[in-house]
Amino acid sequence: MSEFDFDVCVVGGGPSGIITAIQLGRAGYSCVILDKKPRDEIGHKNCGDALDAKHVAIISNHMSIAAPSLEFGDARDIITKVTIAANGLKNKITASSPGYQVDRLKYGQRLLDIAVENNVKILDRSTMRGLVVEGDQITGVRYLDSENNNQQIRAKITVDASGIIGSVRKEIPDELKNGVDYHLDKIYTIKSYREIIELKGTDHEFAEEIVLIYDERIPPPGYIWIFSEGPSKLNIGITWVKTDPYPDGKTLKSLYHELLDPYFDPSTYKVLYAGGGTIPMRPNFDSLVFNGAVLVGDAAAVVDPTTFEGHGPALESGRLAAKAIISALEKDSYKTKDLWSYNKDFMNYPGGMHGQSFVAAKFLRSFGVKNIEFLLKRQIINEDELREVFQNPDAKVGKLWIIKKVLQLFPRWDLLFKLRPFVNQIDAVAEIYSKYPVSPDGLNDWIVQRDRILKI
Numbered sequence: 001m002s003e004f005d006f007d008v009c010v011v012g013g014g015p016s017g018i019i020t021a022i023q024l025g026r027a028g029y030s031c032v033i034l035d036k037k038p039r040d041e042i043g044h045k046n047c048g049d050a051l052d053a054k055h056v057a058i059i060s061n062h063m064s065i066a067a068p069s070l071e072f073g074d075a076r077d078i079i080t081k082v083t084i085a086a087n088g089l090k091n092k093i094t095a096s097s098p099g100y101q102v103d104r105l106k107y108g109q110r111l112l113d114i115a116v117e118n119n120v121k122i123l124d125r126s127t128m129r130g131l132v133v134e135g136d137q138i139t140g141v142r143y144l145d146s147e148n149n150n151q152q153i154r155a156k157i158t159v160d161a162s163g164i165i166g167s168v169r170k171e172i173p174d175e176l177k178n179g180v181d182y183h184l185d186k187i188y189t190i191k192s193y194r195e196i197i198e199l200k201g202t203d204h205e206f207a208e209e210i211v212l213i214y215d216e217r218i219p220p221p222g223y224i225w226i227f228s229e230g231p232s233k234l235n236i237g238i239t240w241v242k243t244d245p246y247p248d249g250k251t252l253k254s255l256y257h258e259l260l261d262p263y264f265d266p267s268t269y270k271v272l273y274a275g276g277g278t279i280p281m282r283p284n285f286d287s288l289v290f291n292g293a294v295l296v297g298d299a300a301a302v303v304d305p306t307t308f309e310g311h312g313p314a315l316e317s318g319r320l321a322a323k324a325i326i327s328a329l330e331k332d333s334y335k336t337k338d339l340w341s342y343n344k345d346f347m348n349y350p351g352g353m354h355g356q357s358f359v360a361a362k363f364l365r366s367f368g369v370k371n372i373e374f375l376l377k378r379q380i381i382n383e384d385e386l387r388e389v390f391q392n393p394d395a396k397v398g399k400l401w402i403i404k405k406v407l408q409l410f411p412r413w414d415l416l417f418k419l420r421p422f423v424n425q426i427d428a429v430a431e432i433y434s435k436y437p438v439s440p441d442g443l444n445d446w447i448v449q450r451d452r453i454l455k456i
């Protein structure tokens with residue numbers, strides 16, 4: 001094969017692409033990021049801005065990248081708790097949950113500067129248009145540069161970090177897909193609209209808090225959210241499964257107002273930013289690697305299917321993908337099998353957890369908001385138990401606890417029959433994801449077994 005221009009070409013400078021590139025630059029490999037945005041807009045995204053502290057901690061521990069902070073100006077608030085509510089704020093549960101409300105642009109720009117310090121080349125205002133494929137190997141991309149000229153980059157490995165659109169993924173020839181289905185069905189996408197608002201002359205009551213509210217008017221797992229962005233600022237929004245029709249010809253924006261105006265009268269605030277976007281809501285694709293290419297972030301559908309958090313998983317997928325890419329570059333071999341460890345690592349965490357979360361999203365849909373409200377009203381689960389569930393997924397609950405919960409369900413024991421299959425399926429999904437194959441040979445069998453437990 002002739003000379004390559006770069007070891008790695010990363011398409012997209014969002015969180016997943018930047019983290020991949022920083023590690024490759026630090027390891028001494030040549031790496032280019034291609035992004036269609038101008039340099040000073042890379043990182044910006046219409047977003048709820050919530051970023052879970054556990055993903056940030058992994059990045060700080062493994063890559064020594066400082067967490068977003070109020071001092072750097074790339075955090076707008078430091079979050080300490082999460083509240084889940086149903087049909088208003090009366091029936092709710094609050095649990096401690098450390099995190100950040102980030103300024104996506106400032107945080108993204110800080111990461112971009114770190115990439116540049118580590119010799120990563122940035123080609124901004126450059127849009128990837130197609131793939132270079134030689135034999136059974138992906139060997140680079142074709143793109144339109146900032147002057148509208150057609151260009152080509154040849155790279156040993158191409159990384160799709162282009163977000164939900166999956167610019168690289170869409171172009172991968174079927175014969176290189178190892179039998180995996182990469183179609184992102186609309187039923188597994190979420191439409192979302194949000195505004196960042198500033199209350200006039202008053203502080204809000206949600207200091208350091210993020211709140212998700214299920215509402216009967218939104219088909220689950222859709223919800224409205226209220227996230228604190230400092231004493232007087234809030235990020236508030238709505239999510240809606242793309243294939244669920246809006247009632248009576250309404251729009252997402254009119255539904256946003258119908259559902260959120262009762263909490264915040266528009267005459268009492270000024271809108272600082274407004275906008276929306278689309279989020280994937282399925283477990284990640286069954287393999288994220290190809291001969292000469294890798295998927296990360298939204299392009300790989302690595303978003304939590306219940307909460308729709310994708311920022312933290314995007315960082316983590318970038319970190320794990322880079323680890324596998326570096327090992328393939330060391331061996332000078334870039335086939336699916338050489339990159340496979342990324343699949344295994346990601347399925348271990350957080351892929352398996354997202355599989356479980358997908359079960360929860362489907363469960364919420366059939367369970368309904370009225371029943372969620374009932375469980376919250378009866379305080380069936382308290383804060384300590386919720387924390388135990390979140391922080392220690394292997395926790396075994398005692399018989400007395402179960403008896404107590406069953407009695408609390410009176411007179412709605414029918415809910416027990418709805419909850420039991422859900423709990424069983426969650427366990428089965430955890431087990432199947434823990435058995436993800438160690439090489440491509442076992443993939444098709446694994447998909448068959450997974451489909452028996454969880455059909456995607």
Ligand SMILES: Cc1cc2nc3c(=O)[nH]c(=O)nc-3n(C[C@H](O)[C@H](O)[C@H](O)COP(=O)(O)OP(=O)(O)OC[C@H]3O[C@@H](n4cnc5c(N)ncnc54)[C@H](O)[C@@H]3O)c2cc1C
Nearest residue numbers: 012014015016036048049050128163277297298309310311
């Ligand atoms: C309204 C909304 C609210 C959200 N709220 C939250 C939240 O509160 N918390 C959370 O964790 N997640 C949230 N998410 C999800 C989160 O924003 C994404 O999961 C995350 O940004 C994914 O990162 P990424 O690097 O994969 O892609 P992106 O951040 O989408 O970055 C993709 C990059 O690729 C570039 N690109 C795309 N196509 C091309 C091309 N052909 N050529 C060159 N460049 C290209 C784009 O310009 C962009 O810079 C939200 C999403 C939306 C839409």
